[in-house]
Amino acid sequence: xxxxxxxxxxxxxxxxxxxxxxxRLCVVQLGSISEAEDVVQDCFVKYxxxxxVFNDAEHEKAWFLRVAINRCHDxxxxxxxxxxxxxxSIVQCASSESQGxxxxxxxxxxxxxRTPLVLHYVExxxxxxxxxxxxxxxxxxxVRLHRAxxxxxxEIEEAYVYV
Amino acid sequence: xxxxxxxDAVRAITPPPSLRDKxxxxxxxxxSQRDLVVSRSDRGLDFLFRRIGACTTGCTELNPDYYKNSPxxxxxxxxxxxxxxxxxxxxxxxxxxxxLQLC
Numbered sequence: 001x002x003x004x005x006x007x008x009x010x011x012x013x014x015x016x017x018x019x020x021x022x023x024r025l026c027v028v029q030l031g032s033i034s035e036a037e038d039v040v041q042d043c044f045v046k047y048x049x050x051x052x053v054f055n056d057a058e059h060e061k062a063w064f065l066r067v068a069i070n071r072c073h074d075x076x077x078x079x080x081x082x083x084x085x086x087x088x089s090i091v092q093c094a095s096s097e098s099q100g101x102x103x104x105x106x107x108x109x110x111x112x113x114r115t116p117l118v119l120h121y122v123e124x125x126x127x128x129x130x131x132x133x134x135x136x137x138x139x140x141x142x143v144r145l146h147r148a149x150x151x152x153x154x155e156i157e158e159a160y161v162y163v
Numbered sequence: 164x165x166x167x168x169x170x171d172a173v174r175a176i177t178p179p180p181s182l183r184d185k186x187x188x189x190x191x192x193x194x195s196q197r198d199l200v201v202s203r204s205d206r207g208l209d210f211l212f213r214r215i216g217a218c219t220t221g222c223t224e225l226n227p228d229y230y231k232n233s234p235x236x237x238x239x240x241x242x243x244x245x246x247x248x249x250x251x252x253x254x255x256x257x258x259x260x261x262x263l264q265l266c
Contacts, residue, residue, distance in 0.1 A: 008187060020177060023176065028173065
């Protein structure tokens with residue numbers, strides 16, 4: 001096997017491991033499917049071009065998450081992103097009306113609440129791991145998780161009242 | 164809302180199969196030492212072309228695969244060069260925009 005095809009196989013392996021996780025996180029962060037696709041591509045391009053060396057699998061996964069979070073942050077700060085409204089919507093991903101409502105209310109939460117919420121309740125990250133990936137203190141993560149949970153619960157209950 | 168509902172809703176978000184092909188295509192480019200170009204989404208392209216406006220030559224040819232409703236006739240090819248279907252050269256503003264990696 002030549003180095004070209006082995007590199008492609010390596011990327012395919014990493015894609016299968018991390019793409020779903022990164023895509024979910026990016027869609028929740030950006031509220032746009034097409035923007036999330038771009039960020040996921042950027043993550044793998046960065047991996048291909050820098051080929052970083054990792055201590056273990058967790059280190060590697062944290063690196064991908066960190067790159068995706070930073071890239072989403074850059075996107076949101078970009079003037080072009082601020083000046084546009086996505087043509088697609090996070091609700092398109094839902095397979096039922098109730099899921100659509102959860103995703104819609106989730107996308108309305110402040111960004112600082114969305115990422116810890118998804119990492120903790122969907123991806124199974126501990127408070128300590130989230131603090132490390134997001135470069136925050138553990139107490140800050142705990143507070144954000146608590147507030148995010150309360151706010152999301154309140155907003156969804158309110159939404160159900162009006163249905 | 165339960166934690167399970169949140170879990171199920173977010174897990175329903177899955178990447179489109181085409182994304183894997185795009186990433187692996189970049190891997191092939193990288194392996195063959197060619198310049199990497201991140202292909203932008205249709206929405207991004209549409210936005211780009213709305214910003215740069217029409218071809219300076221007044222050509223109205225459109226690439227139907229990408230931007231049927233775009234006022235521009237330029238297409239973004241794999242080599243990151245811009246050209247319209249008639250082969251017209253893009254204005255300098257497009258080239259400058261291109262060097263900014265489209266935002």
